Amino acid sequence: MKAELIAVGTEILLGDIVNTDAQVISQGLSELGIDVYYQTVVGDNPTRLERVIREARERADIIITTGGLGPTLDDLTKETLARVFGKKLTLHEESLAHIRNFFASIGREMTPNNEKQALLPEGCLPLHNDWGTAPGCAFEADGTHVIMLPGPPRECEPMFRERAMPYLYKLAGGCIVSHNIRVFGLGESAMEDILHDKMAAMKNPTIAPYAKTSECFARVTAKAESAEAAEEMLKPVVDEVVALLGESVYGVDVDSLEQVVGDGLRARGLTLSVAESCTGGLLSKRITDLPGASDYYKGGVCSYANEVKINVLGVSADTLAAYGAVSPETAEEMAEGVARLMGTDFGVGITGVAGPGGGTDEKPVGLVYISVWFRGARQTRRMRGSLGRDRVRNQAASTALDLIRRMLP
Amino acid sequence: MKAELIAVGTEILLGDIVNTDAQVISQGLSELGIDVYYQTVVGDNPTRLERVIREARERADIIITTGGLGPTLDDLTKETLARVFGKKLTLHEESLAHIRNFFASIGREMTPNNEKQALLPEGCLPLHNDWGTAPGCAFEADGTHVIMLPGPPRECEPMFRERAMPYLYKLAGGCIVSHNIRVFGLGESAMEDILHDKMAAMKNPTIAPYAKTSECFARVTAKAESAEAAEEMLKPVVDEVVALLGESVYGVDVDSLEQVVGDGLRARGLTLSVAESCTGGLLSKRITDLPGASDYYKGGVCSYANEVKINVLGVSADTLAAYGAVSPETAEEMAEGVARLMGTDFGVGITGVAGPGGGTDEKPVGLVYISVWFRGARQTRRMRGSLGRDRVRNQAASTALDLIRRMLP
Numbered sequence A, B: 001m002k003a004e005l006i007a008v009g010t011e012i013l014l015g016d017i018v019n020t021d022a023q024v025i026s027q028g029l030s031e032l033g034i035d036v037y038y039q040t041v042v043g044d045n046p047t048r049l050e051r052v053i054r055e056a057r058e059r060a061d062i063i064i065t066t067g068g069l070g071p072t073l074d075d076l077t078k079e080t081l082a083r084v085f086g087k088k089l090t091l092h093e094e095s096l097a098h099i100r101n102f103f104a105s106i107g108r109e110m111t112p113n114n115e116k117q118a119l120l121p122e123g124c125l126p127l128h129n130d131w132g133t134a135p136g137c138a139f140e141a142d143g144t145h146v147i148m149l150p151g152p153p154r155e156c157e158p159m160f161r162e163r164a165m166p167y168l169y170k171l172a173g174g175c176i177v178s179h180n181i182r183v184f185g186l187g188e189s190a191m192e193d194i195l196h197d198k199m200a201a202m203k204n205p206t207i208a209p210y211a212k213t214s215e216c217f218a219r220v221t222a223k224a225e226s227a228e229a230a231e232e233m234l235k236p237v238v239d240e241v242v243a244l245l246g247e248s249v250y251g252v253d254v255d256s257l258e259q260v261v262g263d264g265l266r267a268r269g270l271t272l273s274v275a276e277s278c279t280g281g282l283l284s285k286r287i288t289d290l291p292g293a294s295d296y297y298k299g300g301v302c303s304y305a306n307e308v309k310i311n312v313l314g315v316s317a318d319t320l321a322a323y324g325a326v327s328p329e330t331a332e333e334m335a336e337g338v339a340r341l342m343g344t345d346f347g348v349g350i351t352g353v354a355g356p357g358g359g360t361d362e363k364p365v366g367l368v369y370i371s372v373w374f375r376g377a378r379q380t381r382r383m384r385g386s387l388g389r390d391r392v393r394n395q396a397a398s399t400a401l402d403l404i405r406r407m408l409p
Helices: A022-032 A047-060 A076-083 A094-106 A113-119 A151-171 A188-202 A227-250 A257-268 A282-287 A304-313 A318-325 A330-343 A389-407 B020-032 B046-059 B077-084 B093-105 B113-117 B153-172 B188-201 B227-248 B257-268 B282-288 B306-313 B319-325 B326-342 B389-407
Strands: A004-006 A034-040 A062-066 A089-091 A119-120 A126-127 A136-141 A144-149 A177-182 A208-213 A215-224 A249-252 A272-276 A297-303 A344-354 A368-372 A377-383 B001-008 B036-041 B064-068 B089-093 B119-121 B125-127 B136-139 B144-149 B175-183 B206-212 B217-222 B249-252 B271-277 B297-303 B348-351 B368-374 B377-383
Touching: A004 A022, A004 A047, A004 A089, A022 A034, A022 A151, A022 A177, A034 A047, A034 B046, A047 A062, A047 A076, A047 B036, A047 B153, A062 A151, A076 A089, A076 A119, A076 A144, A089 A136, A094 A113, A113 A119, A119 A136, A119 A227, A126 A151, A136 A151, A144 A151, A144 B348, A177 A227, A188 A208, A188 A215, A188 A227, A188 B113, A215 A227, A227 A249, A249 A257, A257 A282, A257 A377, A257 A389, A272 A282, A272 A330, A282 A297, A282 A389, A282 B282, A297 A304, A297 B306, A304 A318, A304 A330, A304 B297, A304 B326, A318 A330, A330 A344, A330 A368, A344 A389, A368 A389, A368 B136, A377 A389, A377 B144, A389 B297, B001 B020, B001 B046, B020 B036, B020 B064, B020 B153, B020 B175, B036 B046, B046 B064, B046 B077, B046 B319, B064 B153, B077 B119, B077 B144, B093 B113, B113 B119, B119 B136, B119 B368, B125 B153, B136 B153, B144 B153, B188 B206, B188 B217, B188 B227, B217 B227, B227 B249, B257 B282, B257 B389, B271 B282, B271 B326, B282 B389, B297 B306, B306 B319, B306 B326, B319 B326, B326 B348, B326 B368, B326 B377, B348 B389, B368 B389
Parallel strands: A004 A034, A004 A062, A062 A144, A272 A297, A272 A344, B001 B036, B001 B064, B064 B144, B271 B297, B271 B348
Antiparallel strands: A034 B036, A089 A119, A126 A136, A136 A144, A177 A215, A177 A249, A208 A215, A297 B297, A344 A368, A368 A377, B089 B119, B125 B136, B136 B144, B175 B217, B175 B249, B206 B217, B348 B368, B368 B377
């Protein structure tokens, strides 16, 4: 089954809002094993909307529209779909009563233009809207299934999940399952080089590489009659990809490096603190993005000035004088210093030149030292490469998390 | 002029990511006075991509694509556009050198598949990518202007603003100039209420309200024959909007609260340090997002655990026992404590319940105290309202910056 999404709304074409409905619906269709080949956004213009609907009817089994169901003159989705598919609009009494009740409940008079929202294509299945006034609906005509949903995300998302998905589930008869293999320390193109032959040879399951901020992942996807059958097809492929990518894999179907590190620390009853110079609090922020981080995270010091490195973290002035603030020695003393200051099992020290200024020939922009101290043992990494300030900082924070992951006992 | 956007990427059709590029580009085109009638998303499939391109060519003067310029096998945007418009792809040496330098700078070998990124349609205008490896490009064929941009938002947005907009600017004829009036402490609808009559009465310049994370701004835009003429039309309108919005305005055409605070501190030779609990390093991270923050920022302490508040910041154990960690008293001692620890003019203390867990009847999720200490004077604000963890944290950090701005001597 192939579906196509049509969002109707000039506000999307003007860039006033992002089309998040498309993401929610695409995710759900993917779960159902229904392919989406096209998403289109068109304005509140009946001629252009009709053109898009006719195009979609040619190439899809299912058309899902969002938006244009409201009471105003420029809400034309129903009218246009009804015309293209040769349906009359008729008054749906139950929906009208729902709209009347809604206005009564907020103590307002229903203006006459709201009646328009209760007009639905003859013979359709009304989709009751518990989250707003405009009902949705579904109908079938000449082998095409049409589903109309309201546009506002707070209505569209529950309408899709609770009204449209059960309807589609019956149509789809089949299942698609994916697993994401998360990788740090390999670029997307290096990962693709490793997986290339395997990717090219496979049709089902498929393997696809994706890039994310300073990391990447491989998604393995299978289509089958049931979720169980899909999982059975996926298992050997996931295992093989994990083996091919080796130690760079930090998890399958996990959210992030910070999640893997947090879960690992919590499970072992270990604690963490961090000392940051060039990352300026970013690592601390990422660790505390997760609710419940207080189970293992005690705190951090951002030691932007050298005097803070000395006075708060206890980095020796001699070390700073001899090797400079951006040096493996300083990173190591920062890591150990913060672990002692906060009494934690793990301590992290990060110092470097995030740029764009501040680089020298000897210590160029992008040079960062990351050290992790764990109960007397330590590992230190050097990072190079001018990727721009944000990416240098993100990669340095990720590198610290990756080091902790590898050092977990 | 009519433009049409085509986003190429199966990850959008699967619902893995939202097509935010479309919003950024649509906003920019709207500023330039270029209409967008359709946005389409299509997967990494050459047949379907070709179909969409042929359709767009029929109905638009300008086609802008995002995505599909990378090094992997399924990156096919350039190849497909070149075929449809009858152009050969040729190696662009300068882009290849840029890609080679990029890999050299991060100390990695360039894998051969990366060369593909330097292949560009013959006769095109290359758009240099300072934010990643894949260059964009622009060409004209049979009266249609085609612009290709990379897909990752951190590359697409600056590439569009700094490379594509100047190109389009020439095509559009005439001149469009905007000024952004940045506001903190007023919601978008409150701002709209204040500006409503003025907005409704104006055609050129226009005033448009926009919402951003925990703040909003009003954009005033004029179209004229020249930039000077546009500026002349804008001046009285900007002045009037600034006067109407009053103290909530923190700047015109400034980047962010952190920029305004940073510039204000630097100009006065003042220094800053921060102590964060629920924001977990986010404020420190935002301050150090700006290059050169070391001119005024000495550092910060993330005191996630109470013992860190006591031992590092010198918050009194009695205060914590009597009022709790989430209290104005604790916020104030944190602010003063970190200023004394780091020897700075300003000190910030933030403590609260970011959620989703950890709330009580007395101290619900979303309750945050923000205190700013400045050479013995202090101001403390209470923030309430459960907006979700990320927004609570962001708004708390912004509130701290807004307080500093207002306390600058």
